[in-house]
Amino acid sequence: MQASLTRAQRISTLKTTTGWLAAAVVFPILIHFIPPYQGIPIGAYLLPMFYIPLVALWLSGWRTAIAITVLAPLVNFLLTGSPQSGIMGMLTLEVLLFTGVAALWMNTGVRWAAGPLSYLGAKILSSTLLILWPILPATPWEFFTNSLQNGAPGILILFFINIALAKFAPRQR
Numbered sequence: 001m002q003a004s005l006t007r008a009q010r011i012s013t014l015k016t017t018t019g020w021l022a023a024a025v026v027f028p029i030l031i032h033f034i035p036p037y038q039g040i041p042i043g044a045y046l047l048p049m050f051y052i053p054l055v056a057l058w059l060s061g062w063r064t065a066i067a068i069t070v071l072a073p074l075v076n077f078l079l080t081g082s083p084q085s086g087i088m089g090m091l092t093l094e095v096l097l098f099t100g101v102a103a104l105w106m107n108t109g110v111r112w113a114a115g116p117l118s119y120l121g122a123k124i125l126s127s128t129l130l131i132l133w134p135i136l137p138a139t140p141w142e143f144f145t146n147s148l149q150n151g152a153p154g155i156l157i158l159f160f161i162n163i164a165l166a167k168f169a170p171r172q173r
Contacts, residue, residue, distance in 0.1 A: 024052035024072035047154025097122035115158035
């Protein structure tokens with residue numbers, strides 16, 4: 001009976017992860033159908049690639065969230081060619097840092113703000129990494145400030161998602 005239960009749990013985890021992965025791939029694609037604003041893709045403003053990992057982290061735990069965080073940008077790239085191959089590594093790293101930092105915040109008294117705090121932490125870490133690995137045309141400081149300025153609406157959305165999760169959703173460990 002124990003082996004059957006373990007197999008059933010694995011199948012359930014796989015189904016859950018696959019569902020979250022599908023959402024993490026499809027949602028940013030839908031957002032990117034919105035035309036750019038002032039020449040900047042709307043995703044840079046709304047930050048859709050961060051929403052699903054935050055919700056998955058809260059509802060399904062860190063293992064599922066990390067899996068979709070690593071796989072979603074690759075699947076998205078294979079399906080759509082976006083994000084561009086030159087920045088895909090940086091975006092994947094940022095979402096991975098975001099998810100890892102959020103997982104740490106989940107164990108504190110400010111888990112209700114884990115999303116925006118983790119976005120800020122991921123941007124600080126990725127901007128610092130640009131000092132060592134300058135793969136983008138902007139300086140680390142320009143990258144950081146532009147990300148915060150452009151991403152302000154998305155950071156606010158992350159905050160509201162986080163508040164809703166804290167109020168209405170049970171948190172998995």
